Amino acid sequence: MQSVQIKGRVILSTGSWYSVIAEDGSMIKCRLAGKMRLSDLKQTNPVAVGDIVYYIENSDGTGTISDVENRTNKITRLATHGRRGEHILVSNVDYGIVVQSFRQPAYKTGFIDRFIVTCEAYEVEPVVLMNKMDLCSGLDEIERLRELYEGLGYKFFSSDIDDEASISRLRDLMKDHTSVFIGPSGVGKTSLLNRIEPGIEKPIATVSTFSNKGKHTTTFAELIPLRFGGFLVDTPGIREFGLVNIEPAELSLYYPEMREFRGNCRFYNCTHVHEPGCAVIQAVENRLIAASRYASYRQIVTTLDT
Ligand SMILES: Nc1nc2c(ncn2[C@@H]2O[C@H](COP(=O)(O)OP(=O)(O)O)[C@@H](O)[C@H]2O)c(=O)[nH]1
Numbered sequence: 001m002q003s004v005q006i007k008g009r010v011i012l013s014t015g016s017w018y019s020v021i022a023e024d025g026s027m028i029k030c031r032l033a034g035k036m037r038l039s040d041l042k043q044t045n046p047v048a049v050g051d052i053v054y055y056i057e058n059s060d061g062t063g064t065i066s067d068v069e070n071r072t073n074k075i076t077r078l079a080t081h082g083r084r085g086e087h088i089l090v091s092n093v094d095y096g097i098v099v100q101s102f103r104q105p106a107y108k109t110g111f112i113d114r115f116i117v118t119c120e121a122y123e124v125e126p127v128v129l130m131n132k133m134d135l136c137s138g139l140d141e142i143e144r145l146r147e148l149y150e151g152l153g154y155k156f157f158s159s160d161i162d163d164e165a166s167i168s169r170l171r172d173l174m175k176d177h178t179s180v181f182i183g184p185s186g187v188g189k190t191s192l193l194n195r196i197e198p199g200i201e202k203p204i205a206t207v208s209t210f211s212n213k214g215k216h217t218t219t220f221a222e223l224i225p226l227r228f229g230g231f232l233v234d235t236p237g238i239r240e241f242g243l244v245n246i247e248p249a250e251l252s253l254y255y256p257e258m259r260e261f262r263g264n265c266r267f268y269n270c271t272h273v274h275e276p277g278c279a280v281i282q283a284v285e286n287r288l289i290a291a292s293r294y295a296s297y298r299q300i301v302t303t304l305d306t
């Protein structure tokens with residue numbers, strides 16, 4: 001058999017087997033070529049879900065992965081079981097869709113900002129999605145939020161699971177991209193996904209049950225191919241993911257509106273909380289930075305290890 005390299009994407013992994021989907025939509029189970037297993041000691045998994053890989057087909061119908069493309073980004077966890085390094089949960093994610101609802105539960109901009117910071121730290125583009133539009137107090141409320149987040153350069157969507165136009169806008173966003181929905185429970189993530197791709201609920205339920213079996217299992221990630229094109233990242237661990245290790249003086253890097261001021265602070269390691277000569281605090285006072293954003297910044301910075 002000719003050993004022609006075929007390009008594909010890893011959508012699921014058990015650790016030794018990798019389910020790979022080729023560009024023509026066909027699926028194949030692959031193992032890693034011997035040379036790949038030791039290739040990068042910083043990571044416990046040299047090949048991760050989300051990776052673009054090259055494989056050859058073996059005569060028994062399985063594949064052998066021989067190369068991985070450079071990742072555009074990766075969402076990682078520190079390795080468990082006393083192993084060194086980091087574990088890549090998923091790579092090459094285009095959008096972190098930060099979901100909140102207008103009511104039941106009521107959103108907090110602090111939550112939105114916290115999830116945005118997490119996306120920024122992983123170099124995943126955050127998208128703000130306000131669901132349960134039917135429960136909002138009026139268009140004013142939506143527009144205020146839209147102005148705030150679009151003003152920062154983020155894509156902003158509002159939705160109601162019974163409003164097909166809003167669902168269709170989400171489909172357009174997700175088409176041919178890789179998206180992960182993140183947000184607290186109750187805001188409507190599952191309901192939204194079921195409207196966006198009817199029938200998608202089942203694979204999600206399967207994955208959750210699967211990963212709940214073992215007590216100390218690291219969260220598994222899975223890419224769910226969308227019929228209209230693109231992938232949805234599903235992992236119980238990511239949907240409610242917390243903050244990565246961020247230094248207090250680093251946090252303002254993940255607030256785009258602070259980046260232009262932080263260089264003018266008196267101290268190079270200013271945390272923009274109490275320091276004299278802080279250009280960020282000055283900008284807040286001059287209303288160049290939104291009060292709600294600075295409030296969430298203050299809240300997050302106090303939870304970070306110094
Ligand atoms: N009024 C209203 N209720 C919604 C909407 N989307 C979801 N819900 C309801 O909110 C509750 C939680 O939804 P669910 O999808 O389980 O949220 P998840 O925990 O984020 O996955 C359910 O009772 C849904 O029917 C919406 O757009 N409007």
Ligand SMILES: [Mg+2]
Nearest residue numbers: 186189190191
């Ligand atoms: Mg859910």
Ligand SMILES: [Zn+2]
Nearest residue numbers: 265270272278
């Ligand atoms: Zn400062």
